[in-house]
Amino acid sequence: MIDYNEIRDVARADGLVAALLLLHLRCGGDPVYGPAGHAVLPASIAGDEPPLLTLDLYGDTLVAVRGRGVPSREWSLGLAWLRLGLSEGLLGRCLSYLGARTAGDSPLLVQQLVKGQLAEAVTEHLLIQGVLHEELAAEALDDLHLQITLADRMLLRLLGGSGFRADGPGQSAHVSELLADAYTGTAEVRT
């Protein structure tokens, strides 16, 4: 039985790679592939197959690769908790950024538009957390992933241009989206 809160906490505090390694470890240690056979994982635990894509994240390297295998239920739920934890970590970054940055003489954090947008994002987090439970149907889980992506997008906008740098939290959110891409959706190749 996986401790999903542990995954979420590690994601929030230590970031994507640490949490992803932990999730792999808790799910048996082998690479896990999504419904259409894609994995996004730290290069350190990937095999030798040539990657579809290589991604840098805070000095770590991640790769996207093809392979085979159906993700377990634990993996799928764990990934949603992981992405929620990352989104919560992103919220923390927004609070620090907006608290330190000013418009005129006051911090951006006190602008009412900004307050409202932060409130909206945290409300999404609360909502997602409230429905993320063991019995969730696969489709509902996919929907939650999209909601996490949308919450991330609200937060990224609040980071201004710094949220678009590939050497900052915007890259983590991008890799988080690619995780959702690899591990949710239908297996069939649509034409």
Next chain:
Amino acid sequence: MIELDDRLSALRDHAREWAGELRPLALELERDPELIHKHLELPGVSFLARTPIPAEYNPDPVTIGGHRFHGTGGLERVTFCEEFAAADVGMLLAAPGPSLSGVFVALLGDEAQKEWFFGRLLERPTWTFFALTEPDRGSDAAALTSALTTAPDGETLLLSGTKRFIGNAARADLGVVFARTRPGPLGVIAVLAETRDPGFSATPFPTVGLRGNQVSEVSFDRVEIPADRVLGRHLSPTRRGLAGAVAGFNRLRPGVAALGLGVARGAYEYVREHRRALTGDERDRLDRLGRRIEGVRQLVRRAALALDHDDPSLGHLASAAKARAARLAEETTLEAVGFFGAGARLEHPLLDKFVRDARGTEYMEGTRNIQWLNVFQGLSQGRLRHG
């Protein structure tokens, strides 16, 4: 409905053809933005290198079907911006040319400055940069701290400070920099700077999308600015500086809005091209996307016409168009991914690129919140309710 006349339809058709040649190069250019140097001869890139330049300064404009194009008109600009962005917004932002700076030079420069600046651009493909944003001040540009002090000769100015997110700065020859000569709103002025001068340095940093733009951190360390490179010397202090920045941005925003619109259209067309056997439900969803794109296109064109007609509501309409188009780009690209199965973004790198590029349209020329505040101003001043 705002439709294109024969002249602009001809431009649109050509731009679509040119942009079509750029699209196969999109992923390569993303990996290595320096490849733009190999593509300077392509008609699309060469068009961008020579527009917008006001007619008085360009005796030899691009001619299509007997029509002359300077790239300065609002509707003209949004038409080609949409076409390029629907193919690859990265190439558009990587291209040499007057780009953002050209608009400010046209607006604030005196005769000699315009001749110098546009003359340089017509000599050969030349990149320019536009530097307003600083590491600690983005939206609140009025609080910028880059400083212009007077050199010992009593005339030359010395520019010192740091700018961030400056597109193309590392490959530019010249550009426009906003900096301050003294505290207060009227202390901000714009100057023309040359990147070969001692004290200038630009270091690109990586971004999630729009990589062709090669945004950089720029530092100025006592860069000499001759007195005749101060833009708007012939204008009153209330019309150059920050007021000039606002006026310039108002003119630029319809074009930036068209970039968001184009990115959205690119993703939509990608689905149409790659998903042929749609279910009924999917067809409805796709049709809905198509209608939303057309709606935003009308909004963007309305802002563009406000520019062409010197309409006082230009600033507000342009902000509405920019904010709405950035949202359209984000929403449409994410929805487009949903038309494919798991791993869509890994199997369809061009689609993934549209999704990443869309995120960047939010920040260019001001974020959504700043645009909304501007739209509200228009609303409260009664400039948006009718017509």
